Amino acid sequence: MSTTKASQSTTATASDENPSVTGAFGSCPLPIFDHPNIVMGHGSGGKLSAELIDKIFVQRFRNPILDRMDDQAVLEIGGMRLAFTTDSFVVTPLFFPGGDIGHLAVNGTVNDLAMCGARPLYLSAAFILEEGLPTQDLARVVESMRDAANAANIQLVTGDTKVVNRGKGDKVFITTTGIGIVDRPTEMSADRAQPGDKVILSGFIGDHGITILSQREHLEFESDLKSDCAPLHSLVEAMLNEAEANGNIKGIRCMRDPTRGGVATVLNEIARKSHVGMRLHESSIPVRESVRGACEVLGLDPLYVANEGKLLAVVAPQIADQLIVRMRKHPLGTESQIIGEITGQPRDMVLMKTSIGGTRVVDVLFGEQMPRIC
Amino acid sequence: MSTTKASQSTTATASDENPSVTGAFGSCPLPIFDHPNIVMGHGSGGKLSAELIDKIFVQRFRNPILDRMDDQAVLEIGGMRLAFTTDSFVVTPLFFPGGDIGHLAVNGTVNDLAMCGARPLYLSAAFILEEGLPTQDLARVVESMRDAANAANIQLVTGDTKVVNRGKGDKVFITTTGIGIVDRPTEMSADRAQPGDKVILSGFIGDHGITILSQREHLEFESDLKSDCAPLHSLVEAMLNEAEANGNIKGIRCMRDPTRGGVATVLNEIARKSHVGMRLHESSIPVRESVRGACEVLGLDPLYVANEGKLLAVVAPQIADQLIVRMRKHPLGTESQIIGEITGQPRDMVLMKTSIGGTRVVDVLFGEQMPRIC
Amino acid sequence: MKFVDEYRNGDIAAKLVQKIRSVQTKPWVIMEVCGGQTHSIVKNGIDHLLPAGIELVHGPGCPVCVTPLEMIDRAHAIARRPDTIFCSFGDMLRVPGTHGDLFSIKSQGGDVRVVYSPLDCLKIAQANPDKQVVFFAIGFETTAPANAMLAWRAKQQGLDNISLLISQVLVPPAIESILGSPQNRVQAFLGPGHVCTVVGYAEYEPLSAHFRVPIVVTGFEPLDILEGVLMAVEQLETGRYAVENQYSRVLDRTGNRPAQALIAKIFEVSDRKWRGVGNIPQSGLRLRDEFRDLDAELRFQVSDISTMEPEQCIAGQILQGIKRPHDCPAFGTTCTPQHPLGATMVSAEGACAAYYAYGRHLKDTDIVTIGETSR
């Protein structure tokens, strides 16, 4: 039994030799601290997260699979390639327009399996319930998980339930873990982007993050926005079929779902792992009017806002256009766009041509985006 | 690809046609309610847990693997039998004599893999951190996980980290999920116990639960007690070797680690799933003086107290004595005992011959054991 | 454990059973008064060891069972208050009131805490000066010294954020009520060893004499109970009736004087309602006037508690050993441990709950027979 490739769900690894670029457009004040305590930013998907994961986890567990740091591990067991991924879901509120925590917990794991080209097979779910949670809410969440699992054709086969004292949890936390099988000769990995490759985005960005934000009571936004939460496995399948039909399945270099940390964070990860540059075109990135409106008012950048039903792919230029055509026929890919390309220089960085023709650096944030006055 | 057997981590399924026996020796007042909210008892491993799992989860996910309700699913993928199990760990305090939450999180999952005869291979870990957690505490927990993973020869290959606001979590919650391979012709399952089989217990009971309890400030117990937290895979391996050497690997009917809910809960599960009776001998069940002392003072029954490094096995009578000999040579099995036997009647129940020669029913509790005055 | 293990010796138990068998010539109904004894009997399977002619009936000595539903509802109303930390022995948490139990109140945000000792409330009150700390002071005479000490120390330390919700009951009036009933079946009592540790057993002597009934003050370990039964049977068989002390290593006729003194200083005897039985005159304790400001009932005016026990429930007669659970039409149908209607189904030591556990299975098979013969 050997191990080919694998990785851990995280965003970027900021190593000490490679001090990061300060986001030219980030939250206003951005210093990092060597925090003696966990702060919210450690869960943001940004540099603080990466630093924590690197210093606390990766340095202690060092092994070739974990070191790959993808959103899923790909294990070779008995000649089969199995994908294995885990995520905890802690969203507030539990129910939001377009979905709920159960939906999210199934689709998030389905998507992490899909992103390495795996067919989702089996799911486990571990629940941490806060004393006082209305049982009916739990039932709704579980029904939603069932529907999501059925839709993604994944089977929930094992689980666990713990209860914590009131005030020691937050209604429901769900950890889902998925197993899938990689049964095509794909070679998808964040270190395979090459100069000349195209960057594909499957649709509007920021819907999930802004939907959640607008549900927080003190912000009091109203909109018809919905989370984009959806299972991407069939869109991925369509893409793999198209690439295969073009005799170039290896032309799909890598895929990622830009969840926590958003498009900017994921693309920076790919740039660094592949040791290439990337140039995006702001005007080709689809953002809904409501997401833009909320972002303008709060001073947020949609490039850093979470999505739960979008994928980014780096693909060979020869198949990019065919993939776009195919993706647009899929209900989850109707707004697919080529949003940029891989460049040779400057390595490890993402630049963006702005709508007015300027250029800026698109870096990873340190922590969470905060509403700004300035 | 097909699916042979699997199950979900839980304790007992109390169905409506089969109203449960009131624990003859349980907490004093024992009514169940159709709780509109989650109460602590839903996480106790007792009847409330079983009811919740049945009503909320199993009834919604109905599938042949999940319906087995073991502590792990066994999946047949491409001709291989893989074990798959998940558990969330929420212990307070994080650090306790004999271990910590990290130790527990790795060994708990290693043990659930081992209990179906699987060799542990890969592990995922998902962390939910509460804002304010000292980073050093997290580092200690992670180091402990590394050591436990190394000791159990399991590789951590993927993970996730989320941070929740202060007051919305409890320092650290860890969900581990394990994959193992069942590469011997074992047939272990809780429904395979047969009249005449022997019940084996690998050592002293209640150490873990009482250690944790004695750390709770308002109880203020002192003792030299330590959690028994340990990985059982090598003890299981020794047992399988012994059974194989006796040409009777199928003589090991099933194994369980009596964690939450204790020995009583696990044995009731086996009795019900196998539709057999069981008779225990109180005098053969090893309980340390300190565990007994604490239980006497608080009015608790060690049969319901959690263990984290013990196993129960139901085995064919032909190999029981050889297994005991072999187990006693293993450092984690030196106190192994035959504690009872499977009977034909009364079905679905566990009886116990008490030390003074009486007989009592050993039922599943409704919720948590509470300190009693009476 | 010294003074524990010796009294769980199976060989001696067997001899005691044999002795009982050899002494007994006709059937006898003996009530163990105390729920702790019931517990020990069930836990050790003692009832299955005794000769068939010895019928042990469970007495009213379970403070959880006899606490009136109104008092439980009152406790729950106080526990729901946002400014309150409600402290209780673990036993009471699962007892249902009209609207759920303390566990559900906790799950809905009530600050409900399990304490091991009433003294723990002092620390809680000191640490939470902005909260009202209320202790649910239930119990028989055994627990009275502990509850009295809490009141005394709270007063002495000037902790004005402590109060006690009191449901203290006394055993002798309950025994008198049982024996005074025309339907009484009980022929002898195992007296409550830990109650008598505190109060002694002198006050049981007039009861024994007046009702011509043997009372053997008995301990809680299996050998204690078997010896208590033996002593009771010996009196019954010889036509004697006296108060005898099986539990002499722990108690004497006078009991614990310092404890009695503090109880008398804090409490005075009063009428009390017993769940399932109704009011029994002079059967409980209440705070004396000097300590009434510690009375949670007065401090928190909980209005409009009216509860109704279901009509068909015969728990009162069961608690007095007059009827048996099978005689109740609700037993096992509308009344189960999951959904108890009355006092004796509420607690595991309650007779209805205990019978339910066995009764169901006895339809098919006799647990005891099988437990023994399939060896």
Add this chain to the structure above:
Amino acid sequence: MKFVDEYRNGDIAAKLVQKIRSVQTKPWVIMEVCGGQTHSIVKNGIDHLLPAGIELVHGPGCPVCVTPLEMIDRAHAIARRPDTIFCSFGDMLRVPGTHGDLFSIKSQGGDVRVVYSPLDCLKIAQANPDKQVVFFAIGFETTAPANAMLAWRAKQQGLDNISLLISQVLVPPAIESILGSPQNRVQAFLGPGHVCTVVGYAEYEPLSAHFRVPIVVTGFEPLDILEGVLMAVEQLETGRYAVENQYSRVLDRTGNRPAQALIAKIFEVSDRKWRGVGNIPQSGLRLRDEFRDLDAELRFQVSDISTMEPEQCIAGQILQGIKRPHDCPAFGTTCTPQHPLGATMVSAEGACAAYYAYGRHLKDTDIVTIGETSR
């Protein structure tokens, strides 16, 4: 979005750049005063579009950068109080004080809340009558009406659990200080459009006249900024100096009278210290005597705050456009965005932080060149 999208038109931007290029004959140093303009410039890459001879220097208009370290430490001391809910705009949470930032204080149990509007504090104070709600009222003239309204409403509604920790600064004295320096390099200003929306631009006229410097009050969208630069260059090239209004759709010479009225009712002009620059006379606002009881500085006596900016830091000169980050020996070595030593490294709009982002990479490759030519 109307009034937003039009001003992000790439074609028009290209024409504006072309126009600037055609007008410009020599190099000019222009300071955009406001951090919001800096933000827009960086976000849209405007600096990379301009002809090489137009040097944009970042002004002092970032309230986060210029809030003195003592004030930040004072804020942190108050936020650590257990009885306090500390409310702040999101920008301030990550600004380090001597011992960590508001995020770490929150992680250690401080009740720190991000508000979108000062008015949110009213609701928080009403919902938490037993807590002190403190608002960190930072900002320039633009934010003053909002902060003033909070004070006014708190007083009117009798909410005595609200107070404001005030760090309000004014732009003209800062411009005066920049222009008054013998080392001044700035030849023209893009005036702060949103500040002038509130106060108008009449008070900029004497400055322009006295220092003979063009001031173009400018908006924040890319086309606004490019047009503002064009208008400034046109003045510079023709030797004119006047206050001009590029942002006429939003503001006029007089500004917002009702806002000015409430500001004057609540606040009075006072000296203020600017981080990195030091004290500037009459450069800030403080509460008038009638509202001093709302002053968190007085309500919470925070003792013994003494902070020291590192000696080598030249942030003051950088904020005034006199020196550039490369001139600082700490730049990129002991001072980085992860561990900022001074004001201009604290915020993303600070000049040191912005230069750090680019400077590192410019050693190897020119981002702009590559960004453009590898198309």
Add this chain to the structure above:
Amino acid sequence: MCLAIPGKVIEIRSQSGMRMARVAFGGVTRDACLEYVPETRIGDYVLVHVGFAISRVDEDEARRTYEALAELGQLDELDIPELREDGQ
């Protein structure tokens, strides 16, 4: 300093003595205080900073100045701006 965004007033009401508006920004709406722009009517655009309308956008002036800008955009189609060669 001073992030402020124009939005369209779609509803006006009085709330505990303050004049408040519902303002639409792209596809989302949020409340803003109208006390500083008392002349505002439904349909107007206001510039909002930290929950306060601080100015009413003058639509005529906006049209006038934007048209001037747009004209600039139509002139000189041939003259594509050259690229800078360095980042100074």
Add this chain to the structure above:
Amino acid sequence: MCLAIPGKVIEIRSQSGMRMARVAFGGVTRDACLEYVPETRIGDYVLVHVGFAISRVDEDEARRTYEALAELGQLDELDIPELREDGQ
């Protein structure tokens, strides 16, 4: 009612004016209040209920009565108790 367990007094001290003991039960120790058994010395066994010692165990009496019981145990080795035939 009335769970009470004998334990051995291993330490006695005064704590905020109350006489308190550390009591060993099997392998664990816990505090108990000694106010009601003032005569207690280290080494004594006390019966503890809800954190209070309510009695000192009389070791002589215990030995005497236990010996009587134990003697019973040695008599009559032959006579193994018969099993009941029903659960009544």
